[in-house]
Amino acid sequence: MNQASNILTLPTEPRDFGFYLDGGWIASGDREVFERASPAHGVPVTRIPKCTGDDLNAAVSSARAAFEDRRWSGLSGAERAAVLLRAAALIRERSEEIAYYETLENGKPISQSRGEVEGAASIYEYAAGAARSLHGDTFNNLGDKMLGLVTREPIGVVGLITPWNFPFFILAERVPFILASGCTIVAKPSEVTSATTLLMAEILTDAGLPAGAFNVVTGSGSEIGQALIEHNDVDMVSFTGSTAVGRRLLQAATGNFKRLGLELGGKNPQIVFADANLEDAADGVVFGICFNAGQCCVSGSRLLVERSVAAEFEALLVKKLSQVRTGDPLDPQTQVGAITTPAQAKTILRHLRGGPEEGARLACGGSVIETDAGQFIEPTLFSDVTPEMALASEEIFGPVLSMQSFGSVGEAVEMANDTEYGLAASIWTKDLDKAVATMRQVQAGRVWVNTTITGGPEMPIGGFKQSGWGRETGAYGVEEYTQVKSVHIELGERVHWVS
Ligand code: TXE
Numbered sequence: 001m002n003q004a005s006n007i008l009t010l011p012t013e014p015r016d017f018g019f020y021l022d023g024g025w026i027a028s029g030d031r032e033v034f035e036r037a038s039p040a041h042g043v044p045v046t047r048i049p050k051c052t053g054d055d056l057n058a059a060v061s062s063a064r065a066a067f068e069d070r071r072w073s074g075l076s077g078a079e080r081a082a083v084l085l086r087a088a089a090l091i092r093e094r095s096e097e098i099a100y101y102e103t104l105e106n107g108k109p110i111s112q113s114r115g116e117v118e119g120a121a122s123i124y125e126y127a128a129g130a131a132r133s134l135h136g137d138t139f140n141n142l143g144d145k146m147l148g149l150v151t152r153e154p155i156g157v158v159g160l161i162t163p164w165n166f167p168f169f170i171l172a173e174r175v176p177f178i179l180a181s182g183c184t185i186v187a188k189p190s191e192v193t194s195a196t197t198l199l200m201a202e203i204l205t206d207a208g209l210p211a212g213a214f215n216v217v218t219g220s221g222s223e224i225g226q227a228l229i230e231h232n233d234v235d236m237v238s239f240t241g242s243t244a245v246g247r248r249l250l251q252a253a254t255g256n257f258k259r260l261g262l263e264l265g266g267k268n269p270q271i272v273f274a275d276a277n278l279e280d281a282a283d284g285v286v287f288g289i290c291f292n293a294g295q296c297c298v299s300g301s302r303l304l305v306e307r308s309v310a311a312e313f314e315a316l317l318v319k320k321l322s323q324v325r326t327g328d329p330l331d332p333q334t335q336v337g338a339i340t341t342p343a344q345a346k347t348i349l350r351h352l353r354g355g356p357e358e359g360a361r362l363a364c365g366g367s368v369i370e371t372d373a374g375q376f377i378e379p380t381l382f383s384d385v386t387p388e389m390a391l392a393s394e395e396i397f398g399p400v401l402s403m404q405s406f407g408s409v410g411e412a413v414e415m416a417n418d419t420e421y422g423l424a425a426s427i428w429t430k431d432l433d434k435a436v437a438t439m440r441q442v443q444a445g446r447v448w449v450n451t452t453i454t455g456g457p458e459m460p461i462g463g464f465k466q467s468g469w470g471r472e473t474g475a476y477g478v479e480e481y482t483q484v485k486s487v488h489i490e491l492g493e494r495v496h497w498v499s
Contacts, residue, residue: 003344004110005406007203008110009256009330010038010041010043010045010104010330011045011104013044013152013375014035014044014045014046014047014128015045015046015101015153015167015195015496016046016047017046017047017048017049017194017195017218018049018152018197018198018213018215019048019049019055019198019216019218020049020198020201020202020215020216020444021055021058021059021062021215021216021217021224022058022061022062022111022211022212022215022295023205023211023212023436024054024205024208024211024350025202025211025371026049027236028047028049029049030087030478031049031050031051031052031055031297032049032050033047033048033049033050033162034047034048034049034050034192034194035047035195036048036105036194036195037129038104038105038107038338038374039106039107039315039327039331039339039340039341039374039375040103040107040328040330040337040338040373040374040376041104041373042326042373042374043373044194045101045104045105045155046101046195046420048191048194048195048198048218049218049219050218050219050220050223050224051217051218051219051224053227053490054226055224056186056217056224056227056228056306057229058234059186059215059216059217060157060186060228060231060234060323061233062211062212062215063157063184063185063212063213063215064156064157064184064233065212065485066184066210066211066213067154067156067157067184067214067312068185070137071210071212071213072179072184072209072213073183073184074139074182075182076274077132077133077134077143078130078132078229080128080131080179080180080182081128081131081132081180082128082208082316082361083179083204083207083209083450084124084125084127084128084179084180084207084305085124085125086125086127086206086207086208087124087176087207087209088122088124088201089121089126089207090203091117091121091124091174091200091203091434091446092118092121092206094199094203095115095117095118095237096120096159097410098117098129098168098196099114099116099117100113100200101195101196101199102116102117102167102168102193102195102196103329103330103337104165104195104196105106105192105193105194105196106164106167106193106294106337107167107293107329107337107338107339107374107375108292108329109329109331109332109334109335109336109337110329110330110332110334111332111333111334112291112292112337112461114272115169116166116168116169117168117384118479119169119172120168120169120171120172120399121172122271122456122457123172123175123176123333123457123473124172126176126456126457126458127176127177127179127457127477127478128176128180130177130180130475130477130478131180131478133180134152134181134478134479134482135152135178136149136150136151136152136484136491137150138403139151141458142417143216144487144491144492145377145442145490145491145492146295146488146489146490146491147465147488147489147491148486148487148488148489149486149489150484150486150487151484151485151487152181152385152479152483152485153182153482153484153485154181154182154183154481154482154483155181155183155236155259155481155482155483155485156183156235156236157184157186157233157234157235157236158178158183158184158185158186158234158235158236158237158238158317158471158481159187159188159228159229159234159237159238159386160174160175160178160185160186160187160188160233160235160237160238161186161188161204161221161225161228161229161237161238161239161241162174162187162188162238162240162241162346163190163241164188164190164192164193164198164340164341164481165244165295165296165297165397166292166296167189167190167194167195167197168195168197168200169197170189170240171189171196171197171200171472173457173472173477174188174212174238174240174472174477175200175204176302177260177358177472177473177477177480177481178238179204179209179214179481180478180482181478181479181481181482182402182482183235183236183481184212184214184290185214186211186216186217186228186234187201187214187215187216187217188216188218188219188221188224188225188228189216189218190221191218191219191220191221191363192340192341193340194218196208197216198216198218199216200214201215201216204401207497209331209451209452212448212470221241221245225245226248229248229249229252229258230252230255232256232334233355234258235256235258235259235327236259236260236261236481237249237253237258237259237260238259238260238261238470238472239260239261239262239263240262240263240264240297241264242264242265243264243265243395243421243466243467244421246262246264246468249262250427253312255429258356260469260470261468261469261470261472261480262463262468262469262470262473263297263423263461263462263463263467263468263472264297264421264423264463264466264467264468265297265397265421265423265466265467266297266298266299266301266395266421266422266423266424266463266467267301267302267392267393267394267395267421268286268298268299268301268302268306268421268423268426268444269285269300269302269303269415269416269421269425269442269444270285270300270302270303270425270426270428270452271284271304271412271416271418271424271425271426271428271436271438271442272303272305272306272309272313273303273306273409273412273427273428273429273431274308274309275308275429275430275431275434276316276428276429276430276450276463277428277450278309278312278313278316279316280428281313281428281448281450282313282316282317282320283320284300284318284426284428284451284452285303285317285401285426285428285451285452286320286321286324286379287360287452287453288300288322288426288452288453289301289379289399289401290324290335290336290399291343291453293336293337293338293339293340293377293398293399294396294397294399294400295339295340295344295397295398295493296453297423297424297467298423298424298446298453299453300398300424300426300452300453301395301396301401301402301480302340302392302402302404302406302416302419303333303401303402303403304338304404304405304406304415304416305403305404305405305406306405306407307405307406307407308331310403310405313473314381314383314403315361316362316364317381317401317403318363321364321365321379321380321401322364324336324359324379326359326376326379327371327488328377334381334389336376336399337373337376338374338375338376339377339398342375344397345375345377345398347397347398347400348377348396348397348398348400349377351390351394351400352366352367352377352380352392352400353388354368354390354391355382355385355391355400355402358389358390358391358478359384359386360382360384360385360389360391361382361383362380362381363381363382363383363384363403364378364379364380364381365377365378365379365380365381365399365400371450377400378399379400379401380398380399380401381401381403382400382401382402382403383403384403385403385404386404387404387415387418390400390405393419393420395421402407409434409438410438412438413441415440416420416442416443416444417441417442419465420465421465421466421467421472422443422444422445422463422464422465422466422467423444423445423446423461423464423467423468424444424445424446424447424448424453424464425444425446425447425448425450426447426449426451426452427439427442427447427448427450428449428450429449429450433447435450443459443464443465443473443483444463444464444466444467445460445463445464445468446459447463457473457474458473458474459473459474460472460473460475460476460477460489461473461474
């Protein structure tokens with residue numbers, strides 16, 4: 001990174017990261033390391049250790065000690081808030097470094113990484129307020145001789161497993177809320193995008209977080225991730241990733257009945273009514289499928305258009321999709337970067353090949369973009385999709401939009417809900433009555449009207465159906481990491497049972 005001229009260049013050699021335990025770095029030592037190559041450039045950018053089972057045990061013990069001796073959980077909300085506010089300021093100070101490694105490991109455009117880092121700082125600021133406003137309840141209606149209190153207590157040690165699509169932002173949607181509640185954390189980032197989680201650990205220590213309150217173990221999901229979810233000294237796991245791994249978590253959690261927060265996949269409908277502003281809707285639909293190269297749990301990947309405007313809308317989409325700037329994510333003009341992993345590229349290509357075989361019509365895109373290095377896929381639209389096609393039901397997690405048409409509000413709702421998922425939905429119409437009626441019937445944890453993939457930390461996020469359990473962010477996002485205690489305080493003289 002050439003910071004002096006502000007022109008981003010590739011690193012000449014990969015940066016070595018250790019992992020983060022008990023408030024400090026542990027070097028890789030003789031552990032195996034992953035070398036992560038930029039998915040856009042093919043050059044190695046980071047080296048990350050594969051933690052061992054002993055490393056995980058040490059991290060859980062560190063988090064447990066920090067929780068039990070109350071060095072964090074015993075602080076006031078105001079003291080916790082002060083740490084989170086300092087962390088927000090330090091994120092801003094180090095924003096270029098964080099955005100740079102986010103783009104190099106993930107492949108997302110640098111402009112987007114910068115936006116996400118700024119967004120993350122603002123989430124820490126919001127959560128600082130949440131630390132101060134977290135409270136329970138009182139019952140003063142139990143008669144003169146009784147006062148009832150409902151207190152909220154932090155649940156304990158939280159295992160946090162995060163994916164590769166928004167490594168720093170998804171972390172920010174969870175960490176400050178977990179810390180605001182008084183819990184301590186062992187985080188396991190995706191093996192391909194660990195750098196910015198490790199940088200966040202250092203930032204939190206610099207911000208004054210006590211040692212042991214935030215530890216990071218690195219390594220593969222099947223080994224270190226699985227060991228974390230099975231660990232009997234972990235009280236809760238917050239997991240964001242595939243529905244398949246979410247299911248494994250349900251089994252692993254039975255050991256000590258740990259609580260689970262799950263944010264899983266989605267096949268999110270974009271419902272476009274004929275009375276919508278079609279130019280605006282087309283712009284939103286294109287953004288909703290191209291943002292982060294379609295690798296978002298809330299990507300609007302299932303387009304449902306009212307039949308009377310379907311042809312017109314398709315033409316608008318084809319024009320706009322062909323104008324999207326796909327390429328080098330270090331170029332500030334780029335809108336769509338690289339596909340993050342070869343496995344993800346393979347999944348997308350399978351759908352690009354399978355779509356026409358199933359009978360869908362390729363309206364635009366559909367190919368790999370030939371470059372010297374990296375994996376890039378053209379923004380793609382398939383039309384004439386029918387519900388039984390894989391294009392209509394499977395989460396592709398790429399810039400691939402499938403279009404179906406409907407004839408009535410009822411049919412639109414039925415099609416929107418015809419999925420095992422229920423993460424998000426968007427509705428485009430100028431008719432407020434229709435928007436509200438549709439919103440009320442759509443099964444999704446988040447609904448956008450005349451917009452998509454937007455919001456702030458004030459509002460809760462999470463899924464219906466097989467898209468997950470629990471909610472992150474907002475007041476719900478702190479409460480999620482607490483348990484409730486009912487306290488009855490008897491006043492005055494006791495009427496004896498044994499007289
Ligand atoms: O996810 P995994 P993958 C979806 C998307 C994508 C598919 C596969 O459809 O194509 O999942 O992606 C850790 N025990 N989403 O394979 O495997 C892993 O190390 C414990 C949707 O990358 O679920 C990583 O940290 N942990 C999604 C995290 O789980 C395990 C975001 C996610 O990886 C584990 C990402 C195990 N046995 C993918 N196996 C969203 N909701 O945004 C893996 N992990």
